[in-house]
Amino acid sequence: MANLGHQITLIDSEVAAAINQSGRRTGTNASLGVLMGYTFRRSSGRAWRLRKQSMQLWSRWIPKLTTPELPLAIKSPLIKFASSEKEFSSMAKLVKERQDLGLKLLEEKKENPFNHSLPQMKYGGLISNKDGRIDPLLLQQALKIALTKKNVQKITEKVIKLERDSSLSKSGWKVYLKNKEILHMHTIVLCSSLGTEKLLNPLGYKVEMEPILGQAISIKLNSENKNWSNWPAVLVNQGFNLIPQDQNKMLIGATIEPGKIPGKIYLDKMKEAAPELLKNASIEYQWYGLRGRPVNRPAPILEVLEPGLILATGHYRNGVLLAPASAEWVAQKIQETQNK
Ligand SMILES: Cc1cc2nc3c(=O)[nH]c(=O)nc-3n(C[C@H](O)[C@H](O)[C@H](O)COP(=O)(O)OP(=O)(O)OC[C@H]3O[C@@H](n4cnc5c(N)ncnc54)[C@H](O)[C@@H]3O)c2cc1C
Structure with missing residues (x-):
């Protein structure tokens, strides 16, 4: 968003917290950073489109975020063992369709380079040469540095209330912080995961998580x-x-x-x-x-609730994987509003 020239303020009581994995962490700090994009079991629909788009975007984003001190990379490959014969036949079908995306079958009885080092396969599996892992702690550090370079303002506070602001033209919002400060914003992008419901209920929206x-x-x-x-x-x-x-x-x-x-x-x-x-x-x-x-809807939630109020949250198990595609979706929605 900042790269596109928008003036961004990031408000989160955790925004200055240490990036580590001890004890209880927010979703992102707890993440393992596994990127399972091309191994996704369906080949159509929004979930598959977001995964494919994210994998492509990650390979463009990483060179822009990496520095000698914070060397970012997607480490690959990823191997998935089937847990039943049925799963293995679904894998075989998937591999046929996605050879150009780096998928190969691992058969139980055939010799392969991993046979002697990995735990024993019972039903076979697949190898995805482009899926893998990004270190989520390095990634967050790199993103924070990029935000600073782009002059993104960071406010370490909790938002306690959102209110439509009629003193601004068209779509303005008042953002009430816990420290009693009130900010005025043109557009709100809510990425507040389990804190979202509390902020939306008073505005008449029911978004359960x-x-x-x-x-x-x-x-x-x-x-x-x-x-x-x-x-x-x-x-x-x-x-x-x-x-x-x-x-x-x-x-x-x-x-x-x-x-x-x-x-x-x-x-x-x-x-x-x-x-x-x-x-x-x-x-x-x-x-x-x-x-x-x-609750009762697929992850993630990407929705424009009303002008200037955008939801990009509820990523459940794939928030690191899907971050780039979600961000692009938000950018596109903001662009569409500006063009109206
Ligand atoms: C153990 C574990 C392993 C995982 N492994 C992977 C993996 O390998 N790959 C993968 O893609 N995903 C993985 N995930 C999932 C991934 O971590 C999440 O999908 C992702 O972190 C969600 O990010 P988020 O920013 O939406 O939510 P969060 O990281 O939960 O962030 C929400 C933020 O909103 C802030 N907030 C909430 N309410 C307010 C408020 N009122 N005012 C201000 N701020 C507020 C919170 O402080 C918090 O910082 C894993 C998750 C866990 C728990």
């Missing part, structure tokens, strides 16, 4: 000396992402738990994604975060 908790762990192998050669950037097994880090270290996540309180049982389940590997490993640290999932 529920918290879905996610836990992740960083583990260290106690005995093996592993440098993860012949491992992909991400292995998805039984719904969990296994992400090799420095020697002997790995990130694993994330659980899907309704509500806001982390459970114990899910951590044990996570270890089942690589039982042999994790038999002799200890948890270095763990964290959890909340994802905002729209």
Whole structure:
């Protein structure tokens, strides 16, 4: 938005918070940064379009955001193991359609470079050469630097109320902050995830979102000396992402738990994604975060509620992946309003 010449103010009580993964974090700080765009199971509709567009945009955005101190890159490939024969046949179909997008089949009995280093495949899987992972902490740091360069104003405050502002022409808004300050804005883009409902209800909108908790762990192998050669950037097994880090270290996540309180049982389940590997490993640290999932409608919510009030939120499990396509959608809506 700032690149397009708009004057932006970013208001979030968390905007100056440390970028790390300890304890309970907001959705973005908790994220693992996995980008599963081209492995998406459907080949039509909004969800597929947003994924494809995001993957293309990420490869254009990264060179613009990277610096020698914050070297950003999409690490690839991503391998996904099938969890049933049925899933494997769906994968085979997908691979046929998307060879030009870097998808290949991994068959259980055929020799492949990963056979000896990864946990055993039961039903086969697929490899996606363009999907992978971006380090979400580096990414946020890089974005913050880019915002400063573009003179984006950052306000570390909570918004407590939004009100239509008739003193401004056409579509103006009053933004009430917790510190009692009132700001006047031409356009509001709400990206407030689980805080959205409270701001919209008094304006007569019902946009429901529920918290879905996610836990992740960083583990260290106690005995093996592993440098993860012949491992992909991400292995998805039984719904969990296994992400090799420095020697002997790995990130694993994330659980899907309704509500806001982390459970114990899910951590044990996570270890089942690589039982042999994790038999002799200890948890270095763990964290959890909340994802905002729209109720009774698909994620994400991209909607113009009225002139100057735009919703781009509720990204649920794919907020990092979909960030560029969401931002482009918002930019387009703002452009359309300006052209009217
Ligand atoms: C453990 C875990 C792993 C994940 N892994 C991945 C992954 O690998 N890949 C992927 O793409 N996605 C992943 N996600 C999902 C991803 O993190 C989210 O979809 C994404 O972070 C959502 O971003 P957001 O900015 O919409 O919401 P958030 O990051 O939750 O940010 C919402 C912000 O709004 C602010 N806010 C709310 N109300 C107000 C208010 N009234 N005034 C001011 N500010 C307000 C909050 O302070 C907060 O900073 C994961 C999530 C979790 C929990």
